[in-house]
Amino acid sequence: MSGSHRIFSIENSSQAYPVREVATELGKELGFDETKIGAASIVINELAHNLVNHANGGSILIAPLKSAQAQCLDQDIGIEIIAMDRAQGMADIENSMKDGVSTSERKSMGSGLGAVKRLSDKVDSFSFPGQGTAIVSQFFSPGAKRSLNCDIGAVSVPLPSETVCGDGWAVLERGNKLYILVVDGLGHGVDAGAATDIALSVFKKSKSLSAVDLVDDMHLALRKSRGAALSVAIIDTAEGQLTFCGIGNVTGFIDQVNAKKNRLMPAPGTAGYEKRKLKETSFPWLKDSVLIIHTDGLSSKLDLLANLRHKSPSTIAAILLRDYWRGRDDGTVLVIKAEKQN
Numbered sequence: 422m423s424g425s426h427r428i429f430s431i432e433n434s435s436q437a438y439p440v441r442e443v444a445t446e447l448g449k450e451l452g453f454d455e456t457k458i459g460a461a462s463i464v465i466n467e468l469a470h471n472l473v474n475h476a477n478g479g480s481i482l483i484a485p486l487k488s489a490q491a492q493c494l495d496q497d498i499g500i501e502i503i504a505m506d507r508a509q510g511m512a513d514i515e516n517s518m519k520d521g522v523s524t525s526e527r528k529s530m531g532s533g534l535g536a537v538k539r540l541s542d543k544v545d546s547f548s549f550p551g552q553g554t555a556i557v558s559q560f561f562s563p564g565a566k567r568s569l570n571c572d573i574g575a576v577s578v579p580l581p582s583e584t585v586c587g588d589g590w591a592v593l594e595r596g597n598k599l600y601i602l603v604v605d606g607l608g609h610g611v612d613a614g615a616a617t618d619i620a621l622s623v624f625k626k627s628k629s630l631s632a633v634d635l636v637d638d639m640h641l642a643l644r645k646s647r648g649a650a651l652s653v654a655i656i657d658t659a660e661g662q663l664t665f666c667g668i669g670n671v672t673g674f675i676d677q678v679n680a681k682k683n684r685l686m687p688a689p690g691t692a693g694y695e696k697r698k699l700k701e702t703s704f705p706w707l708k709d710s711v712l713i714i715h716t717d718g719l720s721s722k723l724d725l726l727a728n729l730r731h732k733s734p735s736t737i738a739a740i741l742l743r744d745y746w747r748g749r750d751d752g753t754v755l756v757i758k759a760e761k762q763n
């Protein structure tokens with residue numbers, strides 16, 4: 422499971438067109454039928470309409486959804502469409518999502534959201550008065566399997582002036598374990614993307630079983646590149662334990678309701694160049710644990726507020742990107758929740 426989002430600024434409704442083009446292209450590759458491609462197009466139109474008419478504009482992100490099953494690495498299993506804005510927000514977005522609510526008179530914020538809910542295979546949203554809105558719509562290809570022990574979401578976007586994302590992430594499932602990588606190729610652009618691709622490919626192929634060995638494998642392979650910051654976490658869902666190892670500035674934390682946050686502390690340095698002696702740290706992985714890992718394109722002040730905690734990992738990732746991305750570098754945030762929602 423890995424991939425980066427294309428991000429589109431939506432200030433007027435004609436800007437929905439390139440997003441629909443990407444959705445159509447992805448849908449065809451995934452074997453979606455005409456009806457499903459049409460449904461994705463309508464969802465994009467409705468989300469864009471809402472952003473333009475009721476939120477003074479915002480962004481739509483789109484990416485293929487990836488399977489995390491280790492035996493079918495990198496298989497695309499669907500499309501994710503995310504609309505986000507910083508407008509006035511809605512007190513009761515769940516109600517606006519009900520079909521028929523304010524769809525006839527398209528005057529109020531949230532008009533058309535009933536259609537978004539009805540047409541999407543899966544939808545989640547977060548809106549709070551004064552805090553804006555994020556809506557995540559997902560479409561799955563026929564027979565898509567995401568047999569994961571945890572619930573995963575990630576948003577990864579390039580610096581707006583770049584076409585290639587220098588950040589990357591991957592999640593692999595092997596038995597009771599999830600192997601997680603978030604990597605930030607030094608700087609941004611094509612060379613950063615090339616370093617990240619090396620790390621991703623080594624991570625996916627490596628037979629190493631510990632976080633420290635995986636980091637070491639990538640460190641060696643990255644000597645040919647400009648280098649990267651990278652962090653690896655391994656979640657053992659049977660043992661209830663998370664093991665972490667990293668080099669550089671890809672950081673994060675494990676959040677629990679009734680315990681203090683466990684901060685992830687990568688070693689200083691750059692993978693591919695210099696590293697201190699690597700060490701692994703282990704933390705408990707509890708029923709209510711939420712793991713957040715992000716690159717330094719997002720502010721280190723990043724926090725998970727209680728009212729966001731119960732949303733889906735994709736929605737949490739979208740809101741954190743919206744609120745903490747500094748826009749001066751590629752930005753990636755990965756969210757994994759121990760508790761599966763469905």
Ligand SMILES: [Mn+2]
Nearest residue numbers: 605717718750
């Ligand atoms: Mn960076």
